[in-house]
Amino acid sequence: xxxxxxxxxxxxxSRYNTITEINITPFVDVMLxxxxxxxxxxxxxxxxxxxxxxxxxxxxxxxxxxxxEIAIKKDGAIFVGSAKVKENELVTKLKAIKQxxxxxxxxxxxxxxxxxxxxxxxxxSLQTSGLVDVGMVTEPRQ
Numbered sequence: 001x002x003x004x005x006x007x008x009x010x011x012x013x014s015r016y017n018t019i020t021e022i023n024i025t026p027f028v029d030v031m032l033x034x035x036x037x038x039x040x041x042x043x044x045x046x047x048x049x050x051x052x053x054x055x056x057x058x059x060x061x062x063x064x065x066x067x068x069e070i071a072i073k074k075d076g077a078i079f080v081g082s083a084k085v086k087e088n089e090l091v092t093k094l095k096a097i098k099q100x101x102x103x104x105x106x107x108x109x110x111x112x113x114x115x116x117x118x119x120x121x122x123x124x125s126l127q128t129s130g131l132v133d134v135g136m137v138t139e140p141r142q
Contacts, residue, residue: 057141067105067135068097070126074111076118087121094129109137 071079078085085093097104106126110119126134 065105067107068101068131069107069109070122072108072110072114072118072122074113076114078122087125090122090125091128094125094131098130103133104131106131106134107137108134 069079069081073079078087078090080090080093080097108119108122108126110122123134126132
């Protein structure tokens with residue numbers, strides 16, 4: 001026996017009654033799919049090359065525009081952004097960057113186990129190419 005919206009009984013067929021319940025199954029399905037997508041893509045959003053940075057007392061640097069990141073990995077590999085660059089091609093690459101962005105800020109990320117000489121070689125390449133606004137990235141002390 002079907003109920004009418006006014007609370008009384010109705011003799012009409014139940015196929016004409018409206019269902020007033022909200023079906024949340026599609027909503028839950030969409031939310032679970034979005035959760036999985038974000039869980040998968042979030043680790044991929046980290047930019048740059050992973051290096052183990054030294055820990056020092058420091059303050060955060062304020063930058064006006066997006067800086068160019070140069071990373072030196074533990075094995076001595078040099079990366080400009082996420083592109084691997086050979087040491088002998090570094091000055092050429094940096095000069096090309098200087099032509100496009102005159103006042104480019106550079107963030108140098110070097111693994112704490114990289115020899116001092118390797119860091120100074122990259123610093124020399126930066127100076128040769130005319131990019132002198134260099135910041136060195138470190139981790140804060142615990």
